[in-house]
Amino acid sequence: xxxxxxxxxxxxxxxxxxxxxxxxxxxxxxxxxxxxxxxxxxxxxxxxxxxxxxxxxxxxxxxxxxxxxxxxxxxxxxxxxxxxxxxxxxxxxxxxxxxxxxxxxxxxxxxxxxxxxxxxxxxxxxxxxxxxxxxxxxxxxxxxxxxxxxxxxxxxxxxxxxxxxxxxxxxxxxxxxxxxxxxxxxxxxxxxxxxxxxxxxxxxxxxxxxxxxxxxxxxxxxxxxxxxxxxxxxxxxxxxxxxxxxxxxxxxxxxxxxxxxxxxxxxxxxxxxxxxxxxxxxxxxxxxxxxxxxxxxxxxxxxxxxxxxxxxxxxxxxxxxxxxxxxxxxxxxxxxxxxxxxxxxxxxxxxxxxxxxxxxxxxxxxxxxxxxxxxxxxxxxxxxxxxxxxxxxxxxxxxxxxxxxxxxxxxxxxxxxxxxxxxxxxxxxxxxxxxxxxxxxxxxxxxxxxxxxxxxxxxxxxxxxxxxxxxxxxxxxxxxxxxxxxxxxxxxxxxxxxxxxxxx
Numbered sequence: 407x408x409x410x411x412x413x414x415x416x417x418x419x420x421x422x423x424x425x426x427x428x429x430x431x432x433x434x435x436x437x438x439x440x441x442x443x444x445x446x447x448x449x450x451x452x453x454x455x456x457x458x459x460x461x462x463x464x465x466x467x468x469x470x471x472x473x474x475x476x477x478x479x480x481x482x483x484x485x486x487x488x489x490x491x492x493x494x495x496x497x498x499x500x501x502x503x504x505x506x507x508x509x510x511x512x513x514x515x516x517x518x519x520x521x522x523x524x525x526x527x528x529x530x531x532x533x534x535x536x537x538x539x540x541x542x543x544x545x546x547x548x549x550x551x552x553x554x555x556x557x558x559x560x561x562x563x564x565x566x567x568x569x570x571x572x573x574x575x576x577x578x579x580x581x582x583x584x585x586x587x588x589x590x591x592x593x594x595x596x597x598x599x600x601x602x603x604x605x606x607x608x609x610x611x612x613x614x615x616x617x618x619x620x621x622x623x624x625x626x627x628x629x630x631x632x633x634x635x636x637x638x639x640x641x642x643x644x645x646x647x648x649x650x651x652x653x654x655x656x657x658x659x660x661x662x663x664x665x666x667x668x669x670x671x672x673x674x675x676x677x678x679x680x681x682x683x684x685x686x687x688x689x690x691x692x693x694x695x696x697x698x699x700x701x702x703x704x705x706x707x708x709x710x711x712x713x714x715x716x717x718x719x720x721x722x723x724x725x726x727x728x729x730x731x732x733x734x735x736x737x738x739x740x741x742x743x744x745x746x747x748x749x750x751x752x753x754x755x756x757x758x759x760x761x762x763x764x765x766x767x768x769x770x771x772x773x774x775x776x777x778x779x780x781x782x783x784x785x786x787x788x789x790x791x792x793x794x795x796x797x798x799x800x801x802x803x804x805x806x807x808x809x810x811x812x813x814x815x816x817x818x819x820x821x822x823x824x825x826x827x828x829x830x831x832x833x834x835x836x837x838x839x840x841x842x843x844x845x846x847x848x849x850x851x852x853x854x855x856x857x858x859x860x861x862x863x864x865x866x867x868x869x870x871x872x873x874x875x876x877x878x879x880x881x882x883x884x885x886x887x888x889x890x891x892x893x894x895x896x897x898x899x900x901x902x903x904x905x906x907x908x909x910x
Contacts, residue, residue: 408477411490412573413582414598415589415764418754423570424537424552426592434588438542446470446554448532450606451503453525461514464603465526466833467503474498478508488582488766489601491688498864528605531560534567540575541585547577549585558606565605565656569598583767587760596759597766599648615653617661620646620668622842623833628786635785636680638771639831643672651753660713663706663749670700673765675827679792684774684781692768695761705747711860712740722864723856725882731873739867789832793908796825806902810895812858812887819855822848840907847901854894861887 417423432439452458458465462481467474479493494506513519534556541549544562557564562712570589572582589595608614624638647669654662656866674696677689714720716736728733752758774781804810804818828846833841836905865883868876 410493410573411488411579411582412571413488413586414601415570415572415586415595415759415763417553417568417570418594418596418759421593423555423593427537427539427551427553430592431588432539435541435585436544440540442538444470444536444538446532446534446536448602449501450531450603450610451526451707452529454524454527455849457522457525461517463590464601464607465503465505466603467498467501469501474501476503476507478505478512480512488769489604500631506886529610530558530560532556532567532602532606534650543577543581545581547581548575548910549573549581550575551585554602558602558609560606560610563609563612565609567602571593580767580770581810583763583770586763586767590756590760591765593894594756594759595755595763596651596754597644597648597762599645599652605664613648615662616657617650617653617659619666620672620830622845623830624783625791626832626834628784628835630785631782632680632683632788633772633774633781635831636676636684636781639676639679640673640765640768643669643674643676645669646672648762654749655753660709663703666749666753667700667703667706670696670703671823672827672830674700675824676831678824679828679831683783683788684749684777686774686777688771688773692761692764694751695757699758699761702752705743706749707859708854708863709740709743711863712736714860715864716740722860722886725886726879729873729879732868732871732875732879735871735873736867785832786835789835790908790910792828793832794906796828797906799824801902804898804902806899810891810898812862812891813893815851815855815858815894816862819852822855823852826852836908840905844904844907847904850897850899851894854890854897857889857890858894860861861890 428441448466449469450464450466452465464479467476475495475497476491477495479491481491494508494512496504498504498507503523503526505519505526508519510519513522534554537553539551541551543549550571552571552573554567554569554571554600556567558567559565572585574582586595586868611632624642626635626638630638647666650665650669653659654666674693677696679695681689681693715722715726716733717723772781802821803821804814808814810818826845829845833845861883865880868880868883873879
């Protein structure tokens with residue numbers, strides 16, 4: 407058995423990557439290198455009811471120059487773009503898979519390997535040209551740098567493969583990120599959230615990525631240190647960000663843009679929360695870059711507001727559907743925003759990929775350790791104080807006795823969202839008995855603010871748009887906001903009376 411540790415980087419644009427590697431990267435490395443180019447053909451198998459997938463296993467047969475090898479990969483983990491997964495390899499005499507050649511202990515108890523073998527069917531293939539470069543550094547670290555270009559395909563669908571993988575063969579995992587930074591200076595890259603196999607399974611099932619909601623909280627252990635809790639929070643935000651980048655590039659679903667921005671904000675808030683304890687210049691510099699990147703995505707808020715207004719399943723469609731002229735105007739505004747800001751280009755921008763690599767490297771470089779020992783203290787010692795401080799600020803800025811206007815709520819949104827993110831990071835340390843009940847009305851208020859933003863945008867557009875029934879629509883918009891505010895006021899007053907779940 408081997409444990410594969412690798413970083414996956416997706417290449418943006420149509421570049422001669424092999425030429426860049428050979429002419430610009432390798433001459434500057436303090437390492438011995440050898441380069442091989444080959445064509446690889448892989449066929450992935452499972453049973454019709456996906457029993458291997460259900461056991462979190464992936465199984466393939468790889469062919470190269472008339473030789474064949476079967477590989478079984480078992481459950482692993484992906485954190486911040488770094489893939490770690492045990493794998494088992496067996497040489498074959500021909501192209502036909504044979505699960506019986508693996509040790510039976512690899513499979514869960516009670517699983518019939520013979521039954522699995524008899525039910526195997528091909529699901530999809532991956533075919534690509536590979537440039538593989540072995541690197542041996544003076545420190546003793548050995549890396550394999552590979553560039554793959556080709557496609558993953560089923561009988562009816564295909565997707566391109568254009569990616570770089572850096573695999574640790576021996577030595578310091580931190581060298582992976584040193585090399586990744588050098589690569590990100592040469593070409594636009596971004597962290598890859600999905601393996602070739604994961605993409606193939608989706609393709610074979612006829613499925614596509616869909617935007618996903620945030621969880622209620624991260625899973626933390628009482629024994630987790632500040633450093634461990636911080637890394638979990640950063641990795642969660644980074645994984646969420648990467649997932650929604652891939653989701654948008656594959657599907658163009660506008661909700662995925664909200665996921666990208668939420669992922670950036672999650673990582674930024676994780677740094678804000680832990681920075682007072684993990685003080686170091688590296689985190690401050692990353693925070694500055696995250697704030698700049700978040701600002702580049704600010705326009706997506708208006709895009710999603712228009713999407714809410716035009717949605718057939720949205721809360722406003724019944725009334726707005728009566729005005730085809732308005733819907734046409736909003737569609738033009740929507741398409742204009744996409745044309746102006748070009749989210750595909752924003753996702754694949756070189757600076758964004760470089761920032762992702764630097765964030766993923768934090769877990770291994772640990773720059774805060776040079777500033778003291780605060781990182782080693784239990785997160786449990788700080789969580790109650792941090793949560794209490796955040797909600798005290800909310801209670802002061804959103805006092806129960808004050809009647810809130812739409813603008814009050816919209817202005818309060820950044821602070822409320824940051825405080826809810828802090829709860830997401832820390833609530834896993836506390837009993838779920840009152841936690842979900844405490845957070846529910848605040849989450850409803852966030853949803854209400856999103857609707858207020860949509861109505862506020864509609865009102866602004868009606869002020870300048872030349873459409874019929876403008877006066878009637880403005881009256882409807884005002885009435886809708888008043889009703890929504892009444893509901894939100896009830897939620898806010900009830901929420902401010904609730905006992906915090908973190909109290910002993």
